[in-house]
């Protein structure tokens with residue numbers, strides 16, 4: 068039985084009338100053509116009344132396409148209790164999409180059943196909306212109405228780049244205990260078209276002595292525990308504001324499950340069967356809390372989140388997953404997993420051509436999609452971490468960090484070669500993970516000063532997570548001229564505007580991460596002109 072009934076009304080600005088809504092419902096009943104929808108709609112009208120407000124976690128949207136997007140909420144009156152304070156039964160949730168923020172000009176409506184096995188999460192996917200415009204949406208359930216969220220559709224697929232622009236916020240690494248979400252408060256105020264999140268959305272571990280706020284629960288292992296962890300994060304009002312402000316695209320990194328995990332190998336080298344059960348719990352809780360399409364629903368410990376998202380002919384986003392399918396980190400001492408500082412000259416395994424970062428299937432998919440024509444003006448690879456080589460001599464020893472791309476040099480070379488071979492227009496790599504801002508000119512051969520620049524790389528700093536060693540990052544920039552900008556003093560995010568001729572990035576720094584109302588300032592401005600890869604400080 069489908070757990071979802073979509074009721075698109077004709078888009079185009081007509082004032083919705085009660086009669087119009089009834090017509091929409093009848094149309095859906097005919098479209099489904101089974102008796103199953105009827106009792107469901109009857110329940111929608113007479114679902115259980117809830118004693119407490121179930122919309123404590125806010126609303127979100129994501130993955131815009133020309134006809135619609137994903138609308139998300141989760142019913143959880145008491146979100147940090149197992150079960151979320153909900154009855155162990157399905158509850159009908161109605162969503163409404165309107166052309167105005169007062170929700171008067173309704174253009175779509177539908178009912179989804181929020182089920183206990185999905186933590187009463189809702190992933191609604193209205194379609195048939197008008198391309199390239201803003202919409203507002205709201206959910207109702209059990210006698211309660213959610214906050215109103217703002218979202219938008221992508222422009223028509225064939226819309227020329229020259230007539231389009233796109234404002235982005237790019238964020239990662241938001242250890243809850245390490246600070247307040249002043250960055251998200253500012254993102255919500257910026258009201259971009261899209262937020263791109265590059266991983267470490269939750270942290271499974273604590274922040275240690277530097278914590279400025281607390282999560283009382285221990286490290287999550289089970290599905291209920293990961294759900295509570297996500298709920299702790301999502302109770303933050305500034306994070307809710309940013310989710311309600313515009314659609315998001317997301318990929319994850321390690322901390323959504325466990326620090327430095329790689330495929331089925333945990334950092335403690337736990338039995339893979341046990342760890343895959345933990346991974347399944349973490350993936351499921353992640354899906355349940357994100358505005359992701361229902362096609363991404365995990366199957367046990369597997370969740371396909373790599374996908375591509377177009378913004379007319381202006382930009383194409385590849386959402387990539389560097390965790391789920393990767394070969395475990397090289398030259399890890401016996402009895403443990405995860406990354407280690409490694410001398411690349413003494414680790415033959417690093418250069419093994421069978422090792423992969425993306426996994427063969429995802430890599431084949433990406434390499435097959437790169438040459439697709441007509442292409443977008445900008446082709447943006449959204450992934451977890453720094454791609455620029457960053458190896459150096461540190462405290463007298465040659466050193467690479469094996470958890471990042473430096474631990475997968477063969478795959479990195481393949482990817483850069485694929486971008487060059489496919490003559491992909493204006494490739495841009497976005498990354499997070501390293502808790503510092505970087506802008507780099509990625510070269511086919513980083514060691515050769517005459518090697519051509521293949522792509523422009525931007526790494527956003529952390530929203531809150533602890534800062535790295537400034538000396539180390541400074542040293543990386545000294546050793547590698549392709550690193551054109553770094554910043555290590557502040558948390559924050561990247562603000563980006565993409566137009567047909569230029570990409571402009573602003574490094575947004577949070578003055579005091581211990582305050583939710585901290586000022587956020589522009590620390591630097593960078594630019595890439597079309598046809599000239601490599602960010603330039605302006």
Ligand code: FE
Nearest residue numbers: 240267500532
């Ligand atoms: Fe992180």
Ligand code: CA
Nearest residue numbers: 267320321500
């Ligand atoms: Ca990470």
